[in-house]
Amino acid sequence: MLIADALLQGILMGLLFALVSLGLTVIFGVMDIVNFAHGEFLMLGMYSVYWANFFFHIDPLIALPVSAVVGALLGLASYYWFIKYLLRGPAIAQLFGTFGLMLFLQYFAMFLFSADYRMIDKGLLVGKSLSVGPFIFDWTKLAAGILSLVAFAVVYYFLHKTKTGKALQATSLNKEAASYMGIRTDRMNAIAWAIGGGTVGMAGGLLVNFYYAYPMVGILFVMIAFACVALGGFGSIKGVFFAGLLVGILEMIFPVFGHLIGSDFLGPHFKFTVVYLAYFIIVVVRPQGLFGWKN
Amino acid sequence: MEKLKDALNFSDFSKAERIGLIIFSVFLLTFPWIGAGSFTTTVMIQFLLFSLFGMGWNTIGGYGGQVELGKAQYVGIGSYTVALMMVWWKVPFWVSMPIGILIAVGYSFIIGYPLFRLKGHYFAIATICTSLVLKDIFDNWNLVGAAKGIELPIHDHPDFLYMQFKSDTYYYYFIMALFYIGLFYMNWFRKSKLGYQLRMIKDDENAAESLGIDIRWCKIKAYSIASAFVAVGGGFMAVYNLYIDPASTMELSLSIKIALMAMLGGAASLWGPIIGAAFLVPLDRFLGSWLGGQKGLTGIDFMIYAGLIMIVSAYQPRGIWGIIEQFRKRGH
Amino acid sequence: MSFLTVENIVKDFGGLVANNNISFAIEEGEIIGLIGPNGAGKTTLFNCIVGYHRPDSGKVTFREKDITGFKPFETNRAGIGRTFQIMKVTTGMTVLENVMVGSFCRTNDRNTARGEALHVLGDLALDAVKDYYINELPIAIQRKVGLARALATKPALLMLDEVASGLNPTEIEEVVELLRRLNSAKKITLFLIEHIMEMVMKVSQRVIVLDYGEKIAEGLPADIVKNENVIKAYLGEKYAQGL
Structure with a gap:
């Protein structure tokens, strides 16, 4: 029973994790850059x-597009004002560059909003729950899971069915060939950053319904996203979806196991340790990801 | 003997650099008489400590070109070994610190073996992961004080065996000695076989392999040397602060700072980590005490800090030393 | 037993067979050319021997030692040196330092390594550029640096991947002279991939021809140019007309 419940909760979180990781994998696919600032x-x-x-008493659910737009603009601004210049340098500079961006945004948030933990306490769904048989779901988490799935599907459709999306995929497969076909790499990069920022921004908008916002919250989720992206195979969209689900389930079910066998060492404190370990083991043992897909 | 000569031989540097080193050394030696307030001494100790960390990182990160972002775990290993052995069994610093180095080196081999199957981003993220795992464990491990950390017993009298002194000046000279050992070691290292091989690996791995270099083994060796350096610094932190916890010794931000100072100063250059630390430590400290203290300005110091990283990585990935060299070349 | 024996090498890149059942042998002191059209699997074959790829099946024996599946650094230590078709243009090390890395393969002492590197550089007439960085040099010199680096590891067999491409006729002439000298004076066995037909035919004592991953001919240069399969596969009309 406990396990079934954890499984269901895990799937909901997993859908959200998939959305969080989506942008990271898209950007990596198109540009071979790991964006450390993704969590920010x-x-x-x-x-x-x-x-x-x-300030405006807009319901968090209705304000969701705001977060997506903020994320997308942030992605675009980062690309045009900063990342573009990093591309000229070596890979090590790119890593440090996005790292700098991460620190900058963290402390920018700290400066503007202070280090306080903030959570939304009123809203259409906040604090309400739905019971289905023996299971009780928070509406906020249910919405997060379902809307994440929808957003993921939309992006997936965009990438596979629209002209721009296909161009993006082509760039991801072979930059040089794509540029010969008249695809403008620079524009593709910018689109990747817009999608990356938009999806993860929206994920943030969903997350804030049931999780504290604070300036350093990003690092935890970026690590989860790294694990998902590694698990799914760097650059793979299909892969990151299933990897997200898997990590979500793992994260929920792990403490349950600990509880069942009565071990403190498998307690909830360690649920993210498992994620880090998972990343480490996956990239060492199977660097192509668990599923080995590359679209 | 030959090695010692190499370590003390700075003759392949330009005259300006050698004079700079002498002036700098004189400054370091006389600092306690000329500049010392308790705040400035603290800043200087931090500067020397981070130079030492940065020099260590420079082996694998600078010369070897591997983006290593998990050095904090070795600070943790070094400081916890010293602290725990002192608290549990009253082991003197001079015994526990070498043991700390040994543990760090042993651990670095165990971790390095799988780690160096990886390259680029995969590697960088994996180093963060290993460091965070260790921190999580220490954060929850009651035997070692968990997140509360551990306090070292304070002796009534100054005690050289346990490295306990009343005045910061003693700590200053101690870390300065470590700094010079590190500097001389690095001066030898950059001219050693391993140093050359690492630079080749950084330039072109395929070519390096074709020249008989066992890439993975070379990286592991450099990684363990870096870990030893960092563990020494960690041991010093334990006796200097007399209190350690996972947050101050194993935090991700510490790993970043270590890598950053070397990068910012100029990776793969002997002076790089020192310049980086000379720049960032005071900046960090003064900005922190000047801006951080004022209400409503929290975070500005780190924003400036992060802005610098961004500018350097976008415009001069070879760091401050790279900029200096660029000017010098133009002068020719 | 031959100096280098390659038996039934197969390398398959997920359905694309780059090397199909290739066998040949090289004797000590020979100069062997390996030719074939683009995509014939020449570089793959090199990589299978040197260890950048692990052959799916087959066996490589060098000086009576089974080196199949050795890593590149192990084959180098066993005595096989190689150069690359495309030399990565790097900014991190000077020419002398590059060659010293090669010497360090056989010694731990810096002064010995330096002495040997200088010797190799002198031998290839590269003394003048020893303090330059690779990116500051013209391509002909870069190639020679690559060669010097490999020579510094003191190989018994040197495998050269298109040393002459991108060079002008005078420079090619120089390289040919150099290779002959290395072969006769230093007793280094040479195995070279080459595109420039004139050069292969001039310098090689024996030529192996690959096409679509298969060995289609092997023999003396004079016979190879007359071989019908070879003409069809590679030499094409242009060279055939010239005969």
């Missing part, structure tokens, strides 16, 4: 919904 896009997405709710 999420954090600012969280804050945008929080403040929309706080």
